[in-house]
Amino acid sequence: MTQSNPLDQKRGLFQRLFGSDSAAAEPVAPVTEPLSWWQRLKGGLQRSSQALGQGISDLLTKKRLDAQTLQDFEDVLIRADLGITVSERIIAALKREKFDRDVEAADIEHVLVNEIKNVLDPVAKPLAIDTTKKPFVILMAGVNGAGKTTTIGKLTAKFKAEGHKILLVAGDTFRAAAIEQLQVWGARNDVEVMSRPQGADAAGLAFDAMTRARTDNFDLVMIDTAGRLQNRTELMQELEKIVRVIKKCDAEAPHASLLVLDATVGQNALSQVELFRKSAGISGLIMTKLDGTARGGILVALAQAQQIPIHFIGVGEGIDDLEPFTADDFARALTQRV
Amino acid sequence: MFESLSDKLSGILNGLTRRGALSEADVTAALREVRLALIEADVSLDVVKTFIEQVRSRAVGAEVVRSVSPGQMVVKIVHDALVETLGAEQVGINLEATPPVAILMVGLQGSGKTTTTAKLARRLTERDRRKVLMASLDTRRPAAMEQLATLGKQLSIETLPIVTGQSPVQITRRALDAARLGGFDVVLLDTAGRTTVDEALMAEVAEVKTLAKPHEVLLVADALTGQDAVNTARAFEERVGITGIVLTRVDGDGRGGAALSMRSVTGKPIKLVGMGEKMDALDDFHPSRIANRILGMGDIVSLVEKASQNIDAEKAKALAEKMRKGKFDLDDLRDQLAQIEKIGGVGGLLGMLPGVAKMKDQIASANLDQTVVKRQKAIIDSMTRMERRNPDILKASRKKRIAAGSGTKVEDINRLLKMHRQTADMMKAMGQAKRGPMAGMAQMFGLGGGMPSAEEIAKLQAQASAGGAGLPDFPGAQGLGQQGQAGKPPIGLPTGLPGMGGKGFGLPGLGGFNPFGGKKK
Numbered sequence: 001m002t003q004s005n006p007l008d009q010k011r012g013l014f015q016r017l018f019g020s021d022s023a024a025a026e027p028v029a030p031v032t033e034p035l036s037w038w039q040r041l042k043g044g045l046q047r048s049s050q051a052l053g054q055g056i057s058d059l060l061t062k063k064r065l066d067a068q069t070l071q072d073f074e075d076v077l078i079r080a081d082l083g084i085t086v087s088e089r090i091i092a093a094l095k096r097e098k099f100d101r102d103v104e105a106a107d108i109e110h111v112l113v114n115e116i117k118n119v120l121d122p123v124a125k126p127l128a129i130d131t132t133k134k135p136f137v138i139l140m141a142g143v144n145g146a147g148k149t150t151t152i153g154k155l156t157a158k159f160k161a162e163g164h165k166i167l168l169v170a171g172d173t174f175r176a177a178a179i180e181q182l183q184v185w186g187a188r189n190d191v192e193v194m195s196r197p198q199g200a201d202a203a204g205l206a207f208d209a210m211t212r213a214r215t216d217n218f219d220l221v222m223i224d225t226a227g228r229l230q231n232r233t234e235l236m237q238e239l240e241k242i243v244r245v246i247k248k249c250d251a252e253a254p255h256a257s258l259l260v261l262d263a264t265v266g267q268n269a270l271s272q273v274e275l276f277r278k279s280a281g282i283s284g285l286i287m288t289k290l291d292g293t294a295r296g297g298i299l300v301a302l303a304q305a306q307q308i309p310i311h312f313i314g315v316g317e318g319i320d321d322l323e324p325f326t327a328d329d330f331a332r333a334l335t336q337r338v
Numbered sequence: 339m340f341e342s343l344s345d346k347l348s349g350i351l352n353g354l355t356r357r358g359a360l361s362e363a364d365v366t367a368a369l370r371e372v373r374l375a376l377i378e379a380d381v382s383l384d385v386v387k388t389f390i391e392q393v394r395s396r397a398v399g400a401e402v403v404r405s406v407s408p409g410q411m412v413v414k415i416v417h418d419a420l421v422e423t424l425g426a427e428q429v430g431i432n433l434e435a436t437p438p439v440a441i442l443m444v445g446l447q448g449s450g451k452t453t454t455t456a457k458l459a460r461r462l463t464e465r466d467r468r469k470v471l472m473a474s475l476d477t478r479r480p481a482a483m484e485q486l487a488t489l490g491k492q493l494s495i496e497t498l499p500i501v502t503g504q505s506p507v508q509i510t511r512r513a514l515d516a517a518r519l520g521g522f523d524v525v526l527l528d529t530a531g532r533t534t535v536d537e538a539l540m541a542e543v544a545e546v547k548t549l550a551k552p553h554e555v556l557l558v559a560d561a562l563t564g565q566d567a568v569n570t571a572r573a574f575e576e577r578v579g580i581t582g583i584v585l586t587r588v589d590g591d592g593r594g595g596a597a598l599s600m601r602s603v604t605g606k607p608i609k610l611v612g613m614g615e616k617m618d619a620l621d622d623f624h625p626s627r628i629a630n631r632i633l634g635m636g637d638i639v640s641l642v643e644k645a646s647q648n649i650d651a652e653k654a655k656a657l658a659e660k661m662r663k664g665k666f667d668l669d670d671l672r673d674q675l676a677q678i679e680k681i682g683g684v685g686g687l688l689g690m691l692p693g694v695a696k697m698k699d700q701i702a703s704a705n706l707d708q709t710v711v712k713r714q715k716a717i718i719d720s721m722t723r724m725e726r727r728n729p730d731i732l733k734a735s736r737k738k739r740i741a742a743g744s745g746t747k748v749e750d751i752n753r754l755l756k757m758h759r760q761t762a763d764m765m766k767a768m769g770q771a772k773r774g775p776m777a778g779m780a781q782m783f784g785l786g787g788g789m790p791s792a793e794e795i796a797k798l799q800a801q802a803s804a805g806g807a808g809l810p811d812f813p814g815a816q817g818l819g820q821q822g823q824a825g826k827p828p829i830g831l832p833t834g835l836p837g838m839g840g841k842g843f844g845l846p847g848l849g850g851f852n853p854f855g856g857k858k859k
Contacts, residue, residue: 079383081564084374144587144615145448145560150479174615175453176492177485184480198488231591262448266380266564268592289447292533293573294566317447317478 037290037315037323065103070095073108080297080334081266086304090115113331119300120327125309127256127284129164135213135221136164137246137253141239141280142260143272144227147288149178151260151314152222153185154322160189164219169209170195171202171242174226182224188319202226202238203245210249223254230275240279257282258311263289263296270298273306288314290333291321297334365397368412380595382568385423385602393419423598424625429582429607431458432554433468438517438525440550443584444543444574445558447531450586452482454558454612455528456489457620458584463495468523473498473513475506475546476530486528493617496520506530510546527552534573543578555580556609559600562592571600580604585623586612666762668726672718675711713746717754720744729755 059072070091077087093115098107129136138155140148149172156166168186170193172178179195186193194212196205206223213221225242228235246253259282261269276282287296290313299310310325369390376386396415433439441458443451452474459470472490474497476482483500490497498513510527517525527550532539547555557580559570574580583600588611601608613619718726720743725732732740732755737748744750 075383078377079565081566084377143562143590144453145450147448153480175485176488177481180481180484181479229587229590232589262560264446264560264563264566264570266562266567266592266595267378268380268562268564268590271591289533291535292446292566293535293569294564298564 037313037329060103060105060108063102065094065098065101065108070099073112076335077112077297080295081301082297082334083267083270083301086119086301109335112335113328116300116331116334117327119303120310120330123303123308123310124325124327124330125284125311126324127258127311129159129162129220130255131219133252133255135167135210135218136255137210137213137250138220138222139225139243139246139254139257139280140223140260141225141257141276141282142227143229143262144175146227146260146262147314148172148227148260149181149185149224150317151258151286151288151312151322152182152224153188154314154319155222155312156185156189156191157319158322159220160191165217166191166220166222167209167213167216167218168193169205169221169223171205171224172226173198173200173202173205178224178226203241206242207245207249210246210253214249230272230279236275236279239276243280254281256284259285261285261287261296261298263287263292263294265296265298267298267301269302270305273302273308277306277308282308284309284311286310286312286314287325291315295334296330299330300334362398365394365412369394369397372416376595376598379593380562380564380567380599382565382595382599382603384568385599388602389419389423389598392423420598421626423602425601425607426625428622428624429609430622431462431609432581433462433466433524435553437523438471438514439523439554440514440517440525440527440552441554441556442527442529442543442547442550442552442578443556443558444529444578444580445531446533446560446570447479449531449558449560450612451531451558452476452485452489452528453615454556454584454586454610454620455486455526456493456495457612457617458556458610459490459495459524459526460493460617461620462524463493469521471496471498471513471517471520471522471525472528473509473516473525474500474528475509476528477504477506477509478530482530489617496522506542506546507549510550514550534570534577540573540577547578554582556582556584557600557604557606558584558586559596561585561588561594561596561611562590563596565599567596567599568603571604575604575606580606582607582609584608584610584612588621589613589619666758666765668718668721668729668758671758671761672715672726675715675718679711679715713744713750714754716744717741717746717751729758 059076060069062069073094074087074091077090078084082090090112094108094111097111140152142148152168156168160166166189168182168191170179170182172182173196176198179198183193183195194205194209202225209221209223212218223242223246225239226235228239230236243254243257257280259273259276259280261272265272273282273285285299285302285308287299287310290296296313302308303310312322313325313330315321315323372393373386373390376389377383381389393416396419397412431441443455443458445451455472459472462468462470472486472495474483474486476486487497487500489495498509498516501509501512504512506529513525513527516522527546529543529546530539532543534540555578557571557574559567563570571583583604583606585594585597585600585608588594597608600606608623608625611621611623613621717740720740721732725736725740732751734748737751740746740751741748
C-alpha cells in the first residue's frame with residue numbers, strides 16, 4: 001500500500017505505520033523507543049478519526065473520479081491550511097491525470113502526495129552548522145507563543161550531542177520570565193545562558209554575547225528574541241537593530257535566522273514569512289506543535305510562494321521532540337485527514 | 339497580495355452595486371467570491387459552507403427594498419448573517435456567583451493564556467473593583483509559574499505562592515482554599531497549554547474543572563489560527579465545556595476568520611479580545627464591529643472611541659472657534675499633527691476608515707508612516723513664534739534656516755506650507771459655508787452645515803462615549819450604514835466624528851494624499 005522507498009529505514013517505519021500485513025514480519029517497536037512524529041500522528045488519527053474525519057478511501061465513494069469527488073479532495077487540502085491557490089493547483093494536477101477514469105484510493109493518494117512532495121522537496125533542507133564560521137550564530141524569531149524558546153532548548157540538545165560548544169542568549173527581555181524559561185533549558189542541557197535583567201536592551205545583549213563568544217571560543221551562539229507580530233513596525237525595527245548589531249561584530253552573522261511557525265497558523269504565515277524575511281533576513285523555518293490536530297499545510301503554500309528552506313518540525317514538549325523536516329512524511333500527513 | 343477579507347468582499351460587492359437587478363446569478367457569483375474570501379480569511383471550511391448556504395437562502399428571493407441597490411441588499415444580508423454568526427451582542431465576563439468565583443483559562447500552547455490571565459486580572463481589579471487571586475497550574479512549561487508571578491508583581495495582583503512538586507489538581511485545591519480564606523472575589527486558574535489529542539492532559543483539566551466548579555471556562559485562542567480553529571474549539575468544548583472565548587493577537591494583521599469559526603462551532607460567545615502586548619490591551623468584543631470590518635466599512639466605531647479618548651476636548655473647542663473666524667495658523671496645524679500621532683499615526687487612522695482598506699497597499703507604498711508627521715512637526719518647531727502665526731513672512735532665507743534647523747529641505751517646507759494653506763482654505767470654507775459644495779462636505783463630517791459650536795462638539799463627544807457614535811457617510815461606504823443599520827441601535831448616519839469633526843477632516847500630514855478623493859499620489 002505504500003510505494004517503495006529507497007531508504008530502508010523509512011520503509012520499515014511506514015510498514016509499521018500502515019502495513020498491518022507486514023506487521024508480523026516487523027518486530028513490534030519496543031516501548032522504550034521514542035515514538036516518531038509520524039507514529040504519534042498515526043496514533044492520534046486512529047483516536048480521533050471518528051470525530052475528525054476520514055481517509056481518502058472514505059471520500060472515494062464512486063469508482064470514477066468526478067467533479068464532486070475532486071471538490072471533496074480539494075476540501076481536504078483546504079482544511080489542512082494549504083490555502084485556495086495551492087489546493088486548486090494540486091487538484092488541477094489530479095484532474096489532468098485521473099479525471100473521469102476509474103481510480104482507487106491508492107492512486108489518488110499517490111498523485112496528491114507526489115504533487116505536494118514536489119513542492120516541498122526543494123525546501124526540505126537540514127540546518128547545517130558550518131564549523132568554519134566561529135562562532136556560528138543562529139537567531140530565532142517569530143510571533144508571540146510560536147515556540148521559539150522551547151525550540152532553542154531542543155536545538156541545543158541536538159547540537160550539543162554533535163559536540164558543539166554552545167552559548168544561549170536570552171534575548172527576550174520583554175516577556176515576563178522568558179529569561180528564566182531559557183535558563184531552565186540551559187540547565188537541562190548544561191550550557192551557558194547569557195542574560196540581562198528583564199527590560200534590558202536586547203541588541204546590547206546580542207553585542208555582548210558576540211564578543212563573549214569570540215573571546216571564550218564558543219562554536220555556536222543561539223539568540224532568542226521576544227515574540228512580535230510582524231505588522232508592528234516598531235517591534236520589527238527593534239529586531240532589525242538586533243541583526244544590525246550582530247552584523248557589526250561579524251558581517252556574515254547571523255549565519256542562520258530561523259522563523260518559528262506554529263502549526264495552527266493559517267494564511268497569516270505568508271505575511272509572517274514575508275515581513276520577518278524583510279526585517280531579519282529569515283533563512284529558514286521551523287514548524288512547531290505538529291503533535292496536535294493542526295496539519296500545518298501552510299508550509300506548502302510557503303514553499304511555493306517564498307521558496308524558503310524548512311529545517312525542523314516540533315512534535316512535543318520533550319527535549320528530543322524535534323525532527324528533521326522530510327517532504328514525504330509531511331505530504332502523507334497532509335492527505336491523511338479531512 | 340495580502341488582501342483582507344474586508345478588501346475582498348468590498349471589491350466584489352462594489353461590483354454588484356453597479357448593476358441593475360439582483361438575479362440569482364448575481365447572488366451565486368457574489369457568493370462564490372465570498373466563499374473564496376472567507377477561506378482566504380482562514381474561516382474554517384465547514385463554517386464557510388454553512389454560512390454561504392445561510393446567506394444564499396436569504397438572498398435568493400429576498401425582496402429588494404425600494405431605493406436600495408441590489409448590491410446593497412446583498413451586503414446587508416451578508417452583514418446581518420456575519421453579525422448573527424459572530425453573536426448579536428456583546429457578552430461580558432459573568433461574575434454573578436458566590437465568591438470566590440473561579441475562572442478557568444484553557445487553550446493550546448502559546449495561545450496567550452498566561453498573558454491573558456494577567457490582563458483579565460487587571461481588568462477585574464481596576465474596572466470591576468474585585469479582589470483577584472491568580473494561580474498557575476502550569477507545571478510543565480519551564481518558568482510558566484514564574485511568568486504569572488512576575489506579572490502579578492508588576493500589576494500588584496496577588497498570585498498563589500509557588501510550591502514545587504504539586505500536581506495541577508493539588509494546586510487548584512490550594513488556590514480555592516487560599517481564595518476562600520483570603521476573602522478574594524475571583525480566583526483565576528491559568529492552566530498549562532495542551533494539544534487536544536493529549537488524552538491525559540485533557541482528562542486532567544476536566545478533573546480540575548470538576549474540582550473548581552468554575553463559573554467561567556475561557557478558551558484562549560490565537561486570532562491567527564487557520565482551519566484548525568474548529569478542531570480546537572470543538573475539542574475543548576466537548577472535553578472540558580467552555581463558557582466563552584478570548585481571542586488573542588487581534589492587533590495582528592490576520593484576517594480573523596478564526597473568530598467566525600470558533601463562535602460558529604461552539605455557539606459560545608467571544609467575550610474579550612487581546613489587542614497588544616501591554617497589560618491594558620484587553621478589550622470587549624464587538625461582533626458588529628468585526629462584521630463591519632469584514633464588509634470593508636472599516637472599524638469606524640473604534641476610531642471614534644480612540645479619537646474621543648485621545649483628542650483634547652478643550653483644544654478641539656478652541657480650534658473650532660478659530661476655524662469659524664477663518665483663522666488657522668501653523669500652531670494649530672502642529673496641534674493637529676500631534677493629535678494624529680496620538681491616535682496611532684496616519685496609518686492607524688486610515689486603516690480604520692471605511693473603504694480605505696482597499697487602498698492599504700497604496701498607502702503602504704506611499705510610505706505614510708509616523709516619520710512624515712514627525713518631520714512636519716519638526717519643521718514647525720524650527721520656526722519662530724512670529725513665523726508660525728504668520729506664515730506669509732516666510733521667504734527664502736527664513737526657509738533655509740528652518741530647513742537647516744529641522745534637518746529637512748526647503749522643498750519640504752514649501753510642501754508643508756502648501757498643505758497648510760489648503761487646509762486653512764478648506765476649513766475657512768467649511769466654517770463659513772451654509773450652502774454650496776463645501777456645506778455638503780461639512781455635512782459629511784457631521785458638522786450639520788456650518789461649523790459646530792463648542793456646545794455641539796461637546797454633545798458629539800458625549801454621544802461617542804455613550805457608544806452611539808455614527809458612521810459618517812463617506813463615499814466609500816456606499817451608503818451601507820443607511821440601510822444596513824436600519825432599525826438597529828443608534829449607529830445611524832451621519833452624526834460624524836466627534837473631535838475629529840471639530841478639527842475638520844483634512845488629515846494633515848498626508849502631503850497631498852486625499853483618502854476620499856482617491857489616488858493623487
